[in-house]
Amino acid sequence: MKLPLNLSCASLLVLALAAPAAWAKLAPPPATPEAKAKAAEAAAKTAWSGKVDAYKLCQAQDRVAAKYRASATAAGKPVPPAPATPPCADPGPFVFTPPAEAKPIEAAGAHSPATTAASPPSTTQPAAAANPTPKAQ
Structure with missing residues (x-):
């Protein structure tokens, strides 16, 4: 069965209008390390x-x-003493030093000591028996 021309044009129009809405809902791709480094360099610059x-x-x-000061002195006007201000600090040429790579949590030393991790302190006694809740009187 062949569709009339008006119906197929309407379908294409609806599809064309709905496609941007579908693309708008997609999450942006995760940032790559290269993109993060480039963003850090742009921020530093x-x-x-x-x-x-x-x-x-x-x-x-x-x-x-x-x-x-020169024109006021030449005109004979009294010139007050200049207030003390810090000298202008020259920032020098732009040099980007990339931030140090963050260690993974395992290498950062944020875990228990090796002895505790190898043989954790455990008991067969239930926690309620080891630490009973005091009863209110």
Whole structure:
């Protein structure tokens, strides 16, 4: 049986409109170690560029203050002493050092000592008999 043209077009239209909704519900793929390293490097570079911007701003403020002092002194105006400010800190060139690989829990030493793990302290006595609950009077 052949479907009329209108019915097949309507079916295709419904399918085309429903497909993005199905894709939207899928979870993003898990991050690979390479993607995590690239994201860490991007974050470090962003932090470094913020430090560079702060350094350039500090230098510009120092130049403006020096020009103001020079022009005020030349005009014979009294110039108050400059407040003590820390010197501009040059962040230096960008150098990325990747974070150290996290050890798995087994290698991190977060478990019981080897002797306890090999022969755990156990007894055949029920816990209720070993630690009875005190009765309220």
